[in-house]
Amino acid sequence: MTESAPGLLLLAATPIGAVADASPRLRAALRDADVVAAEDTRRLSRLTTALAVEPTGRVVSYHEHNESRRTPELVEALVGGATVLVVTDAGMPSVSDPGYRLVAAAVDAGVRVSAVPGPSAVLTALAVSGLPVDRFCFEGFLPRKGGERARALAELAGERRTLVFFEAPHRLAATLHALAEAFGVERRGAVCRELTKTYEEVVRGGLADLVAWAEAGEVRGEVTLVVEGAPAAAAASVDELVGQVQQRAADGLRLKDAVAEVAGTHGVSKRELYDAVLAARTRP
Incomplete structure (x- = not known):
């Protein structure tokens, strides 16, 4: 030392x-x-x-x-x-x-x-969000590009801990929409704006409600976004999830992204699920 x-x-x-x-x-x-x-x-x-x-x-x-x-x-x-x-x-x-x-x-x-x-904006937003704070993770700013953001959120779809993000006000509506697509419209969230300032505002609700709120008017000021963690998923075997990956891939999602999304949601190994999908392609 x-x-x-x-x-x-x-x-x-x-x-x-x-x-x-x-x-x-x-x-x-x-x-x-x-x-x-x-x-x-x-x-x-x-x-x-x-x-x-x-x-x-x-x-x-x-x-x-x-x-x-x-x-x-x-x-x-x-x-x-x-x-x-x-x-x-x-x-x-x-x-x-x-x-x-x-x-x-x-x-x-x-x-x-x-x-x-x-x-701390992170801890202040968590404290006032009304969401569980016993376990959380801070993700900072999400990627600006839509494809990169979608891939990042696919990785987080199965995260059980409460999530905290920073976001620019002019990108908030697009980010909330991407969160609703990745996590489901019922997932709860809280938009914490201008914390500790004169015009402090905390808007809570399902992600669909938050999208509608953000799109209804101009959002201003510093924004910290808190999102509920994923609910406990019923245990599923890797083989049972192959069909879900195949369906997402058929809908246009890249195979690796489809695997990441399904694996994250169900808490299984991405590598094992990816190998099972490839194996299924070779079966007669």
Whole structure:
């Protein structure tokens, strides 16, 4: 085991809406850090102004377009003994935001990594969704292209845990429609919009109802989407599912996608089901 370097990497959660949610530790870290690496320095300036905090350290940008280039520079500062604070536009860094690369590099360099916990859109949406929260998985943003999104959802169709997604408001209706096709229109969900902000809104219902709501008007603001996990499926043998795969393939779905969808729904091995489908083709 390598000894920790004298520096410290701090990941700090920032408010997802209400500035009053900022913790005293966040204020102190913004004030005292040697380097503040911000996803958007302009938004950081607005935040520090609202908090009446003046950073005493150097402020640098750290976002998806310069993350690879800037990480070595920040690691060098950490190894040299600096305290580097990472903040993103909202919530915890490295959760669908910059931060992971720097954490991994800092760990490799033997630098201590810690966090200033705080607001989280994922956990807030789960808490208010009305859906089971004892087991969940976070999927971030789904692929934008329809085919890639359909394949990703086919893989998740049998997931028993509650699912959490981020989505842009202008893509929400299309994503909800794709979810209804992949999971069934009765699967429950919750659209959580503008969490902790003045116009916070949580819309709950079956996926068909949520599609109709999203298509009825313009959706604005930050959106976190929570979807109920798959119900327990009756046990079925691989051979019994071959016909379902064949029917989906006949309807135009690629064989691998059809296998993934059926296997996910029934909780069987994709490889075993794929082999059974190929074997069925060779039977007289």
